[in-house]
Amino acid sequence: MLDKYIYGAQGILLVYDITNYQSFENLEDWYTVVKKVSEESEIQPLIALVGNKIDLEHMRTVKPEKHLRFCQENGFSSHFVSAKTGDSVFLCFQKVAAEILGIKLNKAEIEQSQRVVKADIVNYNQEPTSRTVNRPRSSMCAVQ
Numbered sequence: 215m216l217d218k219y220i221y222g223a224q225g226i227l228l229v230y231d232i233t234n235y236q237s238f239e240n241l242e243d244w245y246t247v248v249k250k251v252s253e254e255s256e257i258q259p260l261i262a263l264v265g266n267k268i269d270l271e272h273m274r275t276v277k278p279e280k281h282l283r284f285c286q287e288n289g290f291s292s293h294f295v296s297a298k299t300g301d302s303v304f305l306c307f308q309k310v311a312a313e314i315l316g317i318k319l320n321k322a323e324i325e326q327s328q329r330v331v332k333a334d335i336v337n338y339n340q341e342p343t344s345r346t347v348n349r350p351r352s353s354m355c356a357v358q
């Protein structure tokens with residue numbers, strides 16, 4: 215069944231979980247299937263390596279160097295996303311589509327697709343604690 219999806223595809227995303235080394239290792243098997251099917255097809259798909267769950271960077275087990283080496287060795291384009299927060303997901307698809315179409319994205323197009331991280335100043339109503347020796351903290355920064 216998988217070969218039916220792969221056959222004739224112009225782009226293939228090999229996605230793994232950056233916090234799960236096994237999911238990265240499994241890509242060898244997925245890539246083997248992709249290569250086998252592509253040999254039988256006239257269309258050679260663009261292959262993108264996508265590291266998912268970048269919102270869990272502190273739990274990363276697959277080093278970025280490993281990811282990049284795999285890309286370099288096989289001519290993949292490289293992407294990191296978070297399906298949970300949506301970070302870089304649109305950008306990833308936009309880059310893959312542009313590469314397939316042979317279009318070079320300009321800086322403005324790339325920046326437009328990048329998620330803006332908003333930081334609000336929130337009132338900090340608690341009494342100053344003993345740690346605030348110099349000036350009591352009256353506000354804090356919250357990244358959403």
Ligand SMILES: Nc1nc2c(ncn2[C@@H]2O[C@H](COP(=O)(O)OP(=O)(O)OP(=O)(O)O)[C@@H](O)[C@H]2O)c(=O)[nH]1
Pocket residue numbers: 266267268269270295296297298299
């Ligand atoms: N923190 C975080 N969790 C994610 C992200 N993407 C998916 N998940 C979670 O990871 C779990 C597996 O997601 P699935 O969409 O089922 O992925 P899958 O590849 O189909 O996983 P399997 O069914 O286990 O093969 C779910 O609990 C998702 O909510 C992400 O970017 N960040």
